[in-house]
Amino acid sequence: MDTVRDTFQWLVTGPEPMAVPGARFAGLPRRPVPLDELRDRLMSKQCPARTRDDVWAYLVLRSRAFGGAWTVACAGMALPSLAGSARWLAARYRGDRADVHAAVLAGFVQALARVDLADPGIVVRLHFAARRAGQAALEESLDAPLPVASGYHSALPRPPYGHPDLVLAQAVGEQILTPVEAELISATRLGDTSMTDWARRRGTALTTAYKARSRAEDRLVAWLRERSTDTDSEDPVAEAALAGLAASTADEPAGEQDSSSRAVSGRLRNGRPASRERRSRSVSKNSGGSGLLGCGENRPGSSRTAEHEPTSEGRRCA
Structure with a gap:
């Protein structure tokens, strides 16, 4: 995230900052609008949703056509929301927080190539695609086994063991x-x-x-x-x-x-x-056919409710 912030700052610094033609979009000044100013305008509550979607469609198309600086421009434009998600995920990530930041950015960049520009809420859908990628990285880190401390080694456990x-x-x-x-x-x-x-x-x-x-x-x-x-x-x-x-x-x-x-x-x-x-x-009834359940039996399946089961007969987590 720091790299995106610094690179985006370079794009909007100097006598000729990267800009979009404001005259093409309703609600924007009829002049080139630098990207940092454009970001502030699009994040304003007064910005019409149609204007926001039109600008983001323009940015995504430029990224698909030219890549490079325009992809960085898109990431920099979405940085406030991406940084919020990355911060939340990094606080729970088991490992280097740069890894989960990279996962969020990778999800965002991948979404740039496939997001449907005909549907409204382009930037929102880009944001959630990036967050899902970060969430997947977080879950993978939490599911991974803890590193074994020095001096320990893996060995077959003593019985009873296994599933x-x-x-x-x-x-x-x-x-x-x-x-x-x-x-x-x-x-x-x-x-x-x-x-x-x-x-x-x-x-x-x-x-x-x-x-x-x-x-x-x-x-x-x-x-x-x-x-x-x-x-x-x-x-x-x-x-x-x-x-x-x-x-x-x-x-x-x-x-x-x-x-x-x-x-x-x-x-x-x-x-x-x-x-x-x-x-x-x-x-113990040692004979396979003895006991109360010696007659033929089947194994039906029953769907499990999400949280509260009427009779709580479904599988329980150990």
């Missing part, structure tokens, strides 16, 4: 869960399937499905915690696996909650600690 579905598969392999129970947890906790649709398409009563999931989650949590105690106390992997499957008991509809139901997170049930016998491996 929650892989943890469920391992639990089935060790006969902690049946395949049906693992599919139930994966579909309703990690996927987009609601308990109502899952139970209906499986031909199972909804209350039966909730109880079966609660019992399976009890065993799964007990197993994960047992595995985590066998590793370093500072190893975060087991906790991450638990968090990947965590869900609130709020997604069980009123009147159908089992008194002993509990979320995967292992919290207290109805204010009382979970029974240790219910978390024991001895209660």
